[in-house]
Structure formats: C-alpha cells, structure tokens
Amino acid sequence: MTYAPEWDVIIVGGGPAGNKAAQEFAKKKMSVLVIDRKAQIGPPKRCGEGLSTRWIKLGGQEPHPRWALQEITSTMLIAPNGKKIKIDTSKTGQTGYIIERSQWEKMEAGRAIRLGAKYMLKALVTGVIKDGGRVTGVKVSREGNEEEYRCKLLIACDGVDSMVGRYAGLHTAMPLTECDSGYQYEMANVPIDDPKCMELYFGKDVAPRGYVWVFPKGKDVANVGIGIAGTDGETAKSYLDRWLEKHGDRFSKASVTEINAGVIPITKPVDEFVGDGIMLVGDSARMVNPIHGGGMGAALEAAAIAAKVGARAVKAGDTSKKALKPYHDKWNKVRGEEFARILRVRHFVEKLDDEQFNLFVDLVEQKKLDPRLFVELGHGRGLVDIAKILVKASPAAAKFAMSFIK
Amino acid sequence: MPAEVNRSKCMICGGCVSVCPVQALELRENVLYVDTKKCIDCGNCEKVCPAGAIKVVKK
Structure with a gap:
C-alpha cells in the first residue's frame, strides 16, 4: 500500500485518542493519516475496559451492543478486613460500561475512515522531522523500508510508552514513583452476584497503593485485575495470583481467556503537551485520572479539544506552540485542574x-x-x-x- | 550488565519503555528490544515490570 507523502494532520497511534482525533479532524475536512505500529487496531489491551457512560455519549454516541458488554450501576468497595460497602452510583447519573475494547476501537477507526481518514498499520515511527525547530513530519520504518511523511500538524497519541513526545523533546521518562504496575486476567465462568456491580478490593497485602478489581463483562465473565505501586518489590502478577488463591473458592471453576499487563501513569500530566507543530493527547501526555487509573475518557475529551484548536491552527497556517496553546489551557481548565485536585486526594489515600x-x-x-x-x-x-x-x-x-x- | 528480557514472561506492554531514563528500550510490534550500549543498569524497568520479565544484573 502506498500513502501520500504530505498530510494536513498525522496522528501517531490508533487507540482511543488517535481514533477520536482522526474523526474530529476529518470532520473538519483535513487530510488525516493515522499511523499504528501494530498489525491491527485494538489488541492487545492494556486496560480494565471500564468506561463511563458520559464519555461514551461524548460527541453523541450511544453504547453499542458489539462492545458495550455490561452496564455498571454500582460499585462495591471491599475493605482490608473484608467488610463491604455497596454504592449505587446510578442515582447520581454515574453509570458506565465494561467494554470490549477490541471491538470498540475497530468501530471507531471505521468511523474515522468513513469520514476520510487513512490508516497505515505495521508502521513504526522512528523519529520526528523538524524544520527550524518546528515539527514537520515523521520518519517511519515500514516493511523494511525507511520512509518520511510530512504534515502541518503532528498529533502524538502513542500511549504510555510514547516515544514521539520524547523525540520532539516534550517529555522524558516517567518517574517510577509516579506510575502503577498492572496485571489482569479475563476469566470465564466466574460466579458474579450482581453483574451490574463492579468490585474493588483494598489492602496493603491485597494491592499496595492500588486495588484489585473484578469488572463484570457479562453474567459470568469478568476482567480480574490489579494495579500496584510501580516501586513495589514484587510484581503485580504475584499479588494478583496470591489474591486469586485466597479467593480460590470463588474462582475454582473459572479459567483464563486472556492475560493483560500494563503500566499506568499516576501523576500529573506532562508539563508541556504542545510544541511547535505537535500536540500530545491521552496516555502520551499522561492524562489519566489519578484515583482510579482510567484514561480512556480523558483521552476522548482531550482529543476533541485538540482537534478543535488544531484544525483552526492548520487552517490559519500557523501551528506554532503559541497557536496551539489554547488546547493546553482549555484542557487544564476542564480536566487538568480537577485531576490535580484528585492527585492530592490520591496522595492522601495512599x-x-x-x-x-x-x-x-x-x-x-x-x-x-x-x-x-x-x-x-x-x-x-x-x-x-x-x-x-x-x-x-x-x-x-x-x-x-x-x-x-x- | 544491561537489562535482559525473559521473552516467555514479557507481555509486550511497554511499561519498561515508559520508565527508562535513557531510551534504551524499544517496543516494536511484538518484540521488546534492549539497546545494551545505552542501558545504565538503573533497574527501573525491572521494578515496574508487571510480569517480572526484565532483569538487570547489577555489576
């Protein structure tokens, strides 16, 4: 497959942020190229797959049966001593779904493609191209060839292990103290009292500085996972395996259909998420809710804001950092400041x-x-x-x- | 000694890449690569790995 050498917008990463950004830029008649290093959009997921209804409905979407597998209307907190509190969040309109990300992401990519975006898969971005300090394109390694593609605006949606942000000099490695380490088993034949209730287990020996979750994906299927402090001496996997052994009665007839792992930013977002010719959106900018580690919603919201500001900048012929700064300011106002407050709560709860x-x-x-x-x-x-x-x-x-x- | 990956445990999640201060780790589609010349043995990757798949043998 060949691709045009020049684009209005190049988006690195075809995940939640990238797909949403692609849709929004394409709606504004920009030429859009999405580049993903994988041979498919979607798996493997580094995610518990919980998404609030409000984020699904952002931009007028409805939960779709192909991917909105289980509605969640309550949360159960289980204390270290085993006592439980069940909180009905539907009364305050706070519901969500456990989704099948692989289906959701492909459908979102499909929407972007129908709006005009092009997708390039199995292509690794190995560097950015700069012209007098401004980002003007990317170097790509694809099918054994080194290629270059130019753009007026580069959107880095390349996730937790983002390299584009580093290539562009916008951020450096994540401090170990500011991330959680996560492991998860998707399991079938799990006894679940109330599939509309997600369970969160706490305790120093359960999950240091984090929690174990059971997220129902149906009446007897669940994502059973854990997030722990990135600095802990033991692995997330060992804590989860131990927890499953302790709850052996419940899981005796269940078994694994998928294993996932990932590292979650639990920190404030990167200081600079715009530069000359470049914007960071989602995990690449460390836009994650610090108390529960959820990033999909933040990614969707930020992508919409970025596209609005970015499209205006491309049309005006000025994609300098100054022209893109309204994205940074707007995001901080609608979400960043709240995340900073939540981070303070998190530091306390820890x-x-x-x-x-x-x-x-x-x-x-x-x-x-x-x-x-x-x-x-x-x-x-x-x-x-x-x-x-x-x-x-x-x-x-x-x-x-x-x-x-x- | 630089970081070494145990490929039977590695989940290709990229967590190690995100905490490497010297960009010695690279995740391509299905494989994690270690640039042994860049590795400074800091051990961040080993600590954060959810699966215990990468280890630094300190000198």
Whole structure:
C-alpha cells in the first residue's frame, strides 16, 4: 500500500485518542493519516475496559451492543478486613460500561475512515522531522523500508510508552514513583452476584497503593485485575495470583481467556503537551485520572479539544506552540485542574493503613459516614467533609482526621 | 550488565519503555528490544515490570 507523502494532520497511534482525533479532524475536512505500529487496531489491551457512560455519549454516541458488554450501576468497595460497602452510583447519573475494547476501537477507526481518514498499520515511527525547530513530519520504518511523511500538524497519541513526545523533546521518562504496575486476567465462568456491580478490593497485602478489581463483562465473565505501586518489590502478577488463591473458592471453576499487563501513569500530566507543530493527547501526555487509573475518557475529551484548536491552527497556517496553546489551557481548565485536585486526594489515600481504611468502613456501617462521599473523593472533593465526620467519631479518628486538612 | 528480557514472561506492554531514563528500550510490534550500549543498569524497568520479565544484573 502506498500513502501520500504530505498530510494536513498525522496522528501517531490508533487507540482511543488517535481514533477520536482522526474523526474530529476529518470532520473538519483535513487530510488525516493515522499511523499504528501494530498489525491491527485494538489488541492487545492494556486496560480494565471500564468506561463511563458520559464519555461514551461524548460527541453523541450511544453504547453499542458489539462492545458495550455490561452496564455498571454500582460499585462495591471491599475493605482490608473484608467488610463491604455497596454504592449505587446510578442515582447520581454515574453509570458506565465494561467494554470490549477490541471491538470498540475497530468501530471507531471505521468511523474515522468513513469520514476520510487513512490508516497505515505495521508502521513504526522512528523519529520526528523538524524544520527550524518546528515539527514537520515523521520518519517511519515500514516493511523494511525507511520512509518520511510530512504534515502541518503532528498529533502524538502513542500511549504510555510514547516515544514521539520524547523525540520532539516534550517529555522524558516517567518517574517510577509516579506510575502503577498492572496485571489482569479475563476469566470465564466466574460466579458474579450482581453483574451490574463492579468490585474493588483494598489492602496493603491485597494491592499496595492500588486495588484489585473484578469488572463484570457479562453474567459470568469478568476482567480480574490489579494495579500496584510501580516501586513495589514484587510484581503485580504475584499479588494478583496470591489474591486469586485466597479467593480460590470463588474462582475454582473459572479459567483464563486472556492475560493483560500494563503500566499506568499516576501523576500529573506532562508539563508541556504542545510544541511547535505537535500536540500530545491521552496516555502520551499522561492524562489519566489519578484515583482510579482510567484514561480512556480523558483521552476522548482531550482529543476533541485538540482537534478543535488544531484544525483552526492548520487552517490559519500557523501551528506554532503559541497557536496551539489554547488546547493546553482549555484542557487544564476542564480536566487538568480537577485531576490535580484528585492527585492530592490520591496522595492522601495512599498514606492510609489498613486500620484506618477499616475505620472508614465501620463508620459507614454505623451510618456515620455517607458512602457517596467516596464518590466525591473520586472527583477530588470531600476531604474536609470526611475529616469533620472523623473528628466527631472518636479521638483516635480525630488525630488522623486533622491530617486530611493540611 | 544491561537489562535482559525473559521473552516467555514479557507481555509486550511497554511499561519498561515508559520508565527508562535513557531510551534504551524499544517496543516494536511484538518484540521488546534492549539497546545494551545505552542501558545504565538503573533497574527501573525491572521494578515496574508487571510480569517480572526484565532483569538487570547489577555489576
């Protein structure tokens, strides 16, 4: 297959961010080339596949039966002592789906292609081309050939292990302390009490600085996975295997249909996600919700903003960093600032030991703490409210509570 | 000694690439490559790998 040497927009990475960006640029009549290093759009996934309904509906989409496999309307938190809190999030309109990413991503790519975007697969971007400091294209290794493609604007949607951002000098390696290590088994024949409920297990020995999740993909299929601190001495796999052994009764008749692994940015986004002729979107910019590690929603939202600003810049003939900066500013306003708040909550929650976690659950049981406050924590709010409840609860809790309001 | 990949454990997830400070690791479609001349034995890759598939043998 041959491709034109010049494009309005080249997008590196055909994942959630890349497909969405491709659609939005193509809608604005830009010529768009999406380059992916894999021989297929989609697998392997580095993801628990949970996506909020609000992100699915972004841009007027509806959940589709081919990929929106299981609606989720409640969350169960399981404390280190085994006690459970079930939170019905549908009442506040917060629902989501566990999706089949492989199907979703191919359908999204198809939409981009019908809007006019072209896709180049099994092609590795090995460098960027610059002209007087501005990015003007990419070097690509494809079928054993070294090729060059030029563009007015380069969008780097190349994921957690993004190299394009580094080639363009926009960021460096992720600090080990600012990422989580994840492993997951997709399993069939798993007994699930309520398929509309996702389960999150916490504890120092369960998942240091993270959690184990059971995300139902149907009545008896689930993604069973774990995220742990990137700095932990043991592997995510070993923690997950141990947890599965401990819950052996439940999983005795289940078995594995897929294994996944990945590293999740749990940090603030990269400082600069625009440069002369280039924009970063999604995991490549480390746009991940720091409390639950979800990145698909942030990627979709950022891609739409990037395309709006980027298309305007291409049409005006100016894709300098200055012309692209409104993307950076807008994203920070609608999402970045919230993620920064959530990161502060995260740093606090990380310091909780099992005893303190168990205390929260006891207070919920005694009806002294509304479990919906945990949902608020997920948005970076509610620390002070929780602190006030703790202060009233007991002297021991009060001391711990004061550390919330620092 | 530079980082070594155990290919029977490697999940091709790219996590190691994301934390390598010197770009000594590269993930192409199905294989992780180690540039042994660039590797500085920092051990970030070994610590973060979810599957324990990459190890640095410190001098």
